[in-house]
Amino acid sequence: MGEELPKRDEWAIQCMERQLVVMDDLADRAAGTAAWLALERQANSYARHLGTWLAKETIFPGARGQMATHQAALAGYAHRAQEQVAGVDAEELEAARAGLGIRLAVIGKGGAGKTVTSSTLARLFAQAGRKVLACDLDVNPGLAVSLGMQGDQGGMPEGSIEEHPGSIYGWQLTGDMTPIQVVEKFASAAPDGVRFLGFGKIGPASEGGGTDKSAAKQSVAALVHLMLGIGEPDWDVIADLEAGPTTPFERYHAFSEDVVVVVGPAWRSAMTARRLLPMVEGRRSLIIANRFRDEPDHPGLAARFRIPFDPELAEVERQGLAPLDACPDSPAIVALRQLAALYLNQEVPV
Ligand SMILES: Nc1ncnc2c1ncn2[C@@H]1O[C@H](COP(=O)(O)OP(=O)(O)OP(=O)(O)O)[C@@H](O)[C@H]1O
Numbered sequence: 001m002g003e004e005l006p007k008r009d010e011w012a013i014q015c016m017e018r019q020l021v022v023m024d025d026l027a028d029r030a031a032g033t034a035a036w037l038a039l040e041r042q043a044n045s046y047a048r049h050l051g052t053w054l055a056k057e058t059i060f061p062g063a064r065g066q067m068a069t070h071q072a073a074l075a076g077y078a079h080r081a082q083e084q085v086a087g088v089d090a091e092e093l094e095a096a097r098a099g100l101g102i103r104l105a106v107i108g109k110g111g112a113g114k115t116v117t118s119s120t121l122a123r124l125f126a127q128a129g130r131k132v133l134a135c136d137l138d139v140n141p142g143l144a145v146s147l148g149m150q151g152d153q154g155g156m157p158e159g160s161i162e163e164h165p166g167s168i169y170g171w172q173l174t175g176d177m178t179p180i181q182v183v184e185k186f187a188s189a190a191p192d193g194v195r196f197l198g199f200g201k202i203g204p205a206s207e208g209g210g211t212d213k214s215a216a217k218q219s220v221a222a223l224v225h226l227m228l229g230i231g232e233p234d235w236d237v238i239a240d241l242e243a244g245p246t247t248p249f250e251r252y253h254a255f256s257e258d259v260v261v262v263v264g265p266a267w268r269s270a271m272t273a274r275r276l277l278p279m280v281e282g283r284r285s286l287i288i289a290n291r292f293r294d295e296p297d298h299p300g301l302a303a304r305f306r307i308p309f310d311p312e313l314a315e316v317e318r319q320g321l322a323p324l325d326a327c328p329d330s331p332a333i334v335a336l337r338q339l340a341a342l343y344l345n346q347e348v349p350v
């Protein structure tokens, strides 16, 4: 009789099985160059994340055989997609690739300006006619308010998550739907048609002195896997990560192709950015200097884009308003419009 697998290995195997469901769904619906390129990208994205598991001997030892098989299966999907676009001319291929949905993680030190950057970009992408999912991966939520939503501080809605003892904190994304189906069914509506999902917050201290962490904990694995599992060619996904290196270390940005590192003028903001950059290696990273007045760039952290210090923005944020609505022409928002255009036109400085 074979030994029973530890629950966490069982969970890892189930995650891989679910990835194949996503791949099959994308393959079944694939029609046209963009769809096949998106499928190839999704296979590579899953494979890259798998690589971070495989790189650590200690993670999921009972699932390593299945991981190798899974790696080969993903390579098979990528190969199939490449065959489908083999006859397409280079220019058309490039145009289709450039039009694929953006996968952007916004990281940086606390208070650097991650939330205002994420929310404003999400809405500007949506205003440009794109389908956008904005995710708040911070247990001190703020993205919903910055998007201009009324409240919505909840975690993943009931029905979108389920228990699994092997998953982090014991909960995971429901297996009844694919990630994009979960988005379509459960994501909240934000202004300009942006769809929103979040961890939910850690509740206020109760009388007994404890706090309710359940919504946030139950949402973590689900939301990270949901974002990683969105392979649609025509959806942009933007995530506002919790400040500092812990969440990138935990690979909350696994879904991303692009990373924005927001850096403020403070020395410690630069120190955080320096620690973050190696964690997001392999992605296209853009360092943004935010809130600088006349301060020089930090040594070794030349910013490729600048958002000026903007007292009007700070004031509307203090009032809990969405900057894009409340100060649409203030200097920081003007800069963020330029940044959105760079992403939309594939002109991101690298
Ligand atoms: N360019 C700017 N000029 C002036 N104030 C700014 C600018 N960018 C952000 N702020 C202000 O700095 C504060 C922090 O911004 P924001 O919430 O976007 O940062 P954050 O990185 O998400 O912070 P946290 O780590 O706490 O989530 C807010 O009060 C915001 O209004």
Ligand SMILES: [Mg+2]
Binding pocket: 114, 115, 116, 138, 142, 240
């Ligand atoms: Mg924030």
